[in-house]
Amino acid sequence: MLAFVQEKMTVPRCLATMIDSPPPDAAGGTAGRRVPSTPARRRGWWWPVGLLLATAACYFGCIDVPFQFDDQPAVLYNQTLRDGWPSWGMLHPPADAAGATGRPVVNATLALNYALGGANVRGYHLFNLLLHVLVALTLWSLIRRTMRLMSPAPGVSIDAVAVTAAGLWAVHPLLTESVVCIVQRNEELVALFFLLTLYAVNRSATTRTPLARRSWAVTAVSACALGMASKEVMVTAPLVAWLYDRTFLAGSFRGALRARRTLYGGLALTWVLLAWLVLNNAQRAGTVGFGLGITSWDYLLTQCRALVLYLKLAIWPHPLVVDYGSPVVHRLSAVWWQASVVLALLGATIWALVRRPAAGFLGACFFLLLAPSSSFVPLTTQTIAEHRMYLPLAVLVLLVVLALRRLPGALTGTFCFACFVALAFGTIRRITVYRTEMSLWTETVKYAPDNPRAHLNLGQALLTSGNAVDAVQQFETALRVRPDYAEAHYNLGLALSQQGRLADAAVAFKAALDIVPDYTIAHNALGTSLAQAGEFAAALEQFDQALGERPDFLDAQVNRARVLVALHRGNDAIADYQQILRRHPDSAAAHLGLGDAWAANGTSQEAIKELRAAVQQEPRLVAAQFNLANLLSADGRLAEAVPHYAAAAQEEPNKPALQIALANALMRLGQSREAALHYTAAVELQPNSAELRLNLALALAASGRLAEAIEQCQTALRLRPGFGAAEHYLNEMRSDLQKSASRP
Template sequence: MSSATANPPPQPAARLHWAIIATLVLTTVAAYWNSLAVPFFFDDKPAILHNPTIRQLWPLTAVLNPPQDGSSVTGRPLLNLSLAINYALGGTEPRGYHIFNLLIHALAGLTLYGVVRRTLLLPALRDHFGHAARLVAFTIAALWVLHPLQTESVTNVIQRTESLVGLFYLLTFYCFVRGLDSSRPRLWLTLCVISSLAGMATKEVMVTAPVLILLFDRALVAGTLAAAWRLRRSWYLGLAASWLLLIGLLIQTGGTRGEGAGLGLGATPWDYLLTQCRAIVLYLKLSFWPHPLVMDYGTDLVGGPAEVWWQGILLVALAGLTVIAWRRWPKAGFVGAAFFVILSPSSSVVPLVSQTIAEHRMYLPLAAVIVAVVLLLHQRMGRTAVIVLLCAAPVLGTLTHLRNRDYRSELALWTDTAAKVPANARAQINLAEILIKEGRPTEALVAAENAVRLRPNYPEAQNNLAIALIQTGRPQAALTAARRAVELKPDYAGAHSSLGIVLAQLGRLPEAIQHFEAALRLAPGSGEAPGLHYNLANALLKSGRFTEAIGHYRTALQHDPGLAEAHFNLAHALGMSGRYPEAEAELETTLQIDPHHARARAILETLRAGPR
């Protein structure tokens, strides 16, 4: 038998199938390649940098029990496990986390392609779309993976929670569709339930998956809910059982997400529902015209129905059309139902007060919008319309690549956010904080003043204002802001530190020492602790408490041995304590770090020349 007979060439359909897979993966990588250099920011920091449960993969029970601090990993054990895997592979280097996110997004796009293609080949749709199922599914998946509205879910590391639950949601659907005509339905049932369980352990929006699959069955397969239940009761019992995991996780977290989500957190369901009228219409607008894109819209709520009257009318009309379509044309009605059902956990009446509007919530609902547009145009205009839409994919990919540039640094991102939403106090607070770290106090002062104007009762805003005023040489004004920050939040270590600094500048050393000590008590192991030890040591040195100052200088230098001024001041304290050999050694270290330190050189020469 010839080799040609033994290994027949792949069929054109198979070649096309693999070409589509390769194209989806490569275009996704191209669009998001520049996201690999994006640093950690915002919610990444508490969930990754300050999360002790991801530091080791074993015991697994520890990894699957994330901190109950209201951060993005709270109540989401599988998300926490994914971060622990990243940490095991590359520590806190952001690139590995971005590669993981990119992989998830590409897999989700491939799964969406599979779900749509197999759905279009179902008996209910085969006559209309079967001949073009592959092209239509490819177009939908390409538009979805390359759409710039997805950037927050992919480029923002911790929004992996959105893309990962999206992947499990789509896998659950894929397994269900595969099981409809498979000779091994139990295998696909098992995989379907496993995917649902994984989604429940990733994010709460997965709660809607079993419901949406039942609606899918009714609209496209069984014809009625009763028939769907009768034909696939075991499937729905298995999917419903996955809710038990989510219920357990919600009980574990007290039914809320720390200070971020739930009832009784300062926002009424009515106010939040009104705000979601604005949010959902914005999401729809961004689906068709993705500009401007904003990483953080803040925490503002709508003041009343008058502010969103037209958005409310539009959404009621869309919901009404969905209901009518569901009754008369259930195949079309399902797409509208999918949009509203997937959004319902985050965009209805349960307040998510930490972010009242967030683009990442459109990660999966965007698929419903794209499916509706592509199928409608295909019905009206045929294959030509689909090809034209497919040509829009490179444009969307380019816009995604350009949007990722806004994430290139924390300063660039918060500058962009504050410019697009000037009334967002959190953006102004973060911008001020970054500008302070960048050594740009004058610009930081502007952002800090904006934040205080917007939210005078935010302790972080007052503290940033105090620091900016200190750095621009206005200690009296800084004193007022720092005191206000401490009044607003007495357990705020950063505010006590700022108050200590300004009191020390004003020569009120006993009070300064008290606040530095309070800051250390409140945050003994924080990243700010070395600076607190250094500032406390300086105040103790000026107060003549040399022995105590020496101890705090040494603690500060354990964390940052390259701080020349700390070595110099330690030498001063040692010299004042009569410990001259140790003082000489510290002066020598000072000069090794900073050879141009004139005072250290002069004192060292004096010590070496004079009597002891």
């Protein structure tokens, strides 16, 4: 990237006299205008190679970033990805697929990733990075071709201008969310198709042969249609293409339509596709549109604040926030100066469209790109979002690069290189924040403390890491900000359940259901909590309600059958489990439940068979390993039981019951030395258990470590004075120790 900053960047009258387009040729274009071949142009292939390498190096650190935020519903819980590729299912993303909902092209690319590598996150990141590089290269090529339509001033390097603008844009930290978050590839896809549409319009107007012109026109319409199926912001692409034609190709709106009527007819038809997609995904699952709790006026005021924030982040990209929540401005007085800035910029754009068309085009392009998401149509889940600046940022960067023509050539190169390095390091640092959910949401809460969703996500990260205490604090903070936040009530219940506070957990689940009565997973969670508290009849009602709302809910099916066992309806439970396994033969939980049901009915061999299937499907399923070991042990098959006890203890080493069961089995097999190791581990977890101290003493004595055994017996007696068994074995051990000492 050193090369591009050394060339003089005196752009040909870009913002001042780069206004009047050259006269169109007979086809309404400028096919005859060609810049002569020069050594610099013959070396032009270095520019895209350098751009590709610099961008890839900057973002390569994101390859192992886990699925974050909306990635999980879009990828991990998106059943249409499992339909194979290609398939009709991938073109019909579900309503809960976050950024893929109503966007079949986005969902199709996710399905392709899943077909190639399943849920391996690396493939998804490589695809996102490839898209980002393609957008940067397309931007570079479009800038070059557009600037060649005008007479360059002496000493101007069009390639230097194009690669500088594309390079600074590609490594800007403001784009990190769009590249690193998997589902935000919708921004990359729509940007790619938007730029391809403009590029194809350019080629259609400037290509010499009729066949080539028609081919490029078809390419433009196809790219526009794909963009419409990628994200709704593509709605302005036909207008921007027409404005581009008027500014740089035909010289007037009428001339553009006259020369390329069929092309613009095709572009207009893509609006029909977009309308169909929008109508078939009404209000994008209740998050976009009118009558959803935010008025158009309030949303417009909020966007005044958002636009000024975006401009600030384009210049100084700190702090960056992945989720601002849904802040809403209700009074003009709260954003008067931001509104003034926006109005001034709009006024300048309108003036420039008349007096300085090239500059006016860039300004209009910026506003038109943001208009679908940042004007008066409310997007209720995210009123401010940095990823919306993915393509609009390219306009701002190009304006800055063009403005730098006023600086001396060497100073311009030095300044651009310094900016490139600073932006690249900023992006590399920002990527590190995405490496864990904990770091991402800790930073988000820091800069958006009033965002309840950020507190919710941080709480979920804490809960996943086993820190239920701090998770409860985050969920309670989210509820203080937004008391009617059903998801926060639900997650609070999960955290309380993890702490064993079952009654409090039930209250939290009921609060979630009061807000959202058909909250299916909350019914399931409440049923689980009630079952753990021994209220099996009430739990059964909750599972029935969950299945009434979602009959294919596997967790609720398994939990319901488990409750039937507790209600002594073993035959009903067995029938339910068998039906579940016919539909889900790989369900380890169903095999576990059926095994327990057979065991409760006294059919141990059938139980052992099902539990073996469970551990084969899921070796880390502790309950299956432990229950299987118990059945094998009861059947006198201790040697077979020990590996399953060991697997359970290895998976959850901090559960003393697992260590004790393994140690007991080892003692019965005569492996006292190994048993002593696991009794010791259990003692460390329960140091005040007199019985456990005695068991450890017996294992130590059996392995010939009498002095240590006596010490453990004495500790047991201190913990429980008068413990008869400990006194008995202590006397025996002392006697054995004296005998061994008296031997010659």
